[in-house]
Amino acid sequence: MGVPSGVGAGKTHFAGARLPMTTAAWVGGAGAWVWKYRVRLSLVTLFIIAAGFMCERLRVNSHGMLFTGDGFGYYSYLPSVVIDHDLDLSNQLTAKRIPTGERSQLFYFENSTVTGRRINLFPIGPAIVWSPWFVMAHGAALVAHNFDPGVRTDGYGWHYEIPVYLGSLLSVLLGVYWTYLLLKRRFETPWPEVAMAAAVLATPFVAFQFCFLHQAHGLGAASLAGYLVLCDRAADEPDRRRSWAWLGFAWGMLFLIRWQSMLYGAIGVALVVSQWRSTEFEIRNQKFEGNSRRQNSETETGASCFRKTVERLLIYGGVALATVTPQFISWKILFGKFILVPQNASVDHPHTAGDFFSLANLFSGRLAKIFFDPGHGLLTPTPLILLALAGLILARKKLPVMAWLAVGLILLETYVGAMAYDWWGGEGCFAHRRMADAMPLYALGFAGLLWWASAQPRKWRVSLNVVSVFAVSWGMISFVRFLLERVAAH
DSSP states (O other): OOOOHHHHHHHHHHHHHHHHHHHHHHHHHHHHHHHHTHHHHHHHHHHHHHHHHHHHHHHHOTTOOSSOTHHHHHHHHHIIIIISSSOOGGGTSOTTTSOGGGGGGGGGGOBOTTTOSBOOOSOSHHHHHHHHHHHHHHHHHHHHHHHOTTSOOSSOSHHHHHHHHHHHHHHHHHHHHHHHHHHHHHSOTTHHHHHHHHHHHSSTHHHHHHTOTTSSHHHHHHHHHHHHHHHHHHHHOTTOHHHHHHHHHHHHHHHHHOGGGGGGGHHHHHHHHHHHHHHHHHHHTOOOOSOHHHHHHHHHHHHHHHHHHHHHHHHHHHHHHHHTHHHHHHHHHHHSOSSOOGGGGOTTOTTTSSOSBOHHHHTSSOHHHHHHOTTTOSSSSOTHHHHHHHHHHHTTTTSTTTHHHHHHHHHHHHHHHHTBTTTTOSTTOOSOGGGGGGHHHHHHHHHHHHHHHHTSOHHHHHHHHHHHHHHHHHHHHHHHHHHHHHHHHO
16 A cells, blocks of 8 residues: 555655754753863863964974073972982083073072072972972983983983973962862852853963963962862861861962962961851850859860860961971072072072062052053953952942952962062063962952942942953953064064
8 A cells, every 4th residue: 555645745844853852952961061071071171272473482492492581490399309319409500401501590599608509490399399290200211211311311302392381381270270179169150160261361461371380370370269168168177177278288389389479378278267266256145054063164165165266377388488488498498598589589680689579669650551562461461350359349249258358369479579680580481470379369259240240230230240341351361472582572
């Protein structure tokens, strides 16, 4: 029997209609998958882009080095300590290891008039973070050297620098992820995702996410993000000594990577004090029946609270002090002093003659420039920071303890940077590079602004969204312009 034409036609029509339905379902499923793994995919994308920039640096640099400029100073600790087992940098500072274009920076490594050793103005923290990658690269180099004696085992060359550089990239990406955790804890979707993307792409941090992973600023942002995550952990588990010990370790790492970042350790102190005050408030508001036993119980509780506060501060500060000990030891070996401002110890600096950081620099009319300079100001190339500062204040209910304090610390670190001779951070840098490490706070502030705006009348909400889009776009355009200028220069 034949199939009725109507049935066949209907079947054909239905089969033809299934294709767009299947396509729509596939697109919807792919979109759901992308959204589910949005954070991981974003981190992978950032890694690929940064690796592309690394390859371009290797192509452009005729000397084939990744750790140049300041990065050479950070990196030089690794072969000295791991391979030579000392802090004598004289055998790292040889002609074959310093490209011709970098030799103008040798004043960073002059001979100390106290110890006679080559000094190093750069902190040891980045080298500590990079050391696992360097040790693995050195082990591989030793194995390869057994098969090919031409393989270098002195700590220099692509087979050393590329693994360390990629290890630095992974550390910075870990900081990005920690920042996302901070945002996710406080704000509902989509504000964490939006704020994270804006802080990564439209603040000074973007240059150290993609271009300058051989320097300390990206690691500084990662260490601050880790520190803030541990602040949350200590707030959740205040009675666990381990929480305060880890927080002290994170504070010490802030100092080791960039000594200016130690200012953010005040957030941990404020957290301890706020918990003490809140506990005291609860004690005073307890209702007792008035007998002496209850009164004694109240007194003992108050005394116990004070003892816990002192104990937390001692653990926090003690572990931080123990963590920074490697820096003090290296300063003592190289400079002859345990504590100093290393830049001011460079008596042969071509411009400052031992006065790199000073109050005289601060009051030399540069405060307006440090905020509004067209190329290197804190706010001009990256106006998102201004919105972030406002958001920290407007969202203070979401950011207890740290809101006003974070604003003050950002401004204080900015003023510390203004005390430097090269307040702009040196040639060839994007925006105000010394403030790139505050990226987690920029993200928190911008997310707070978006959260606050979502509860405002429509007119205000739309206006703030327009301003936010402009600020993010301006920062990204400024970075692209910076890249184009560097390409033209090369």
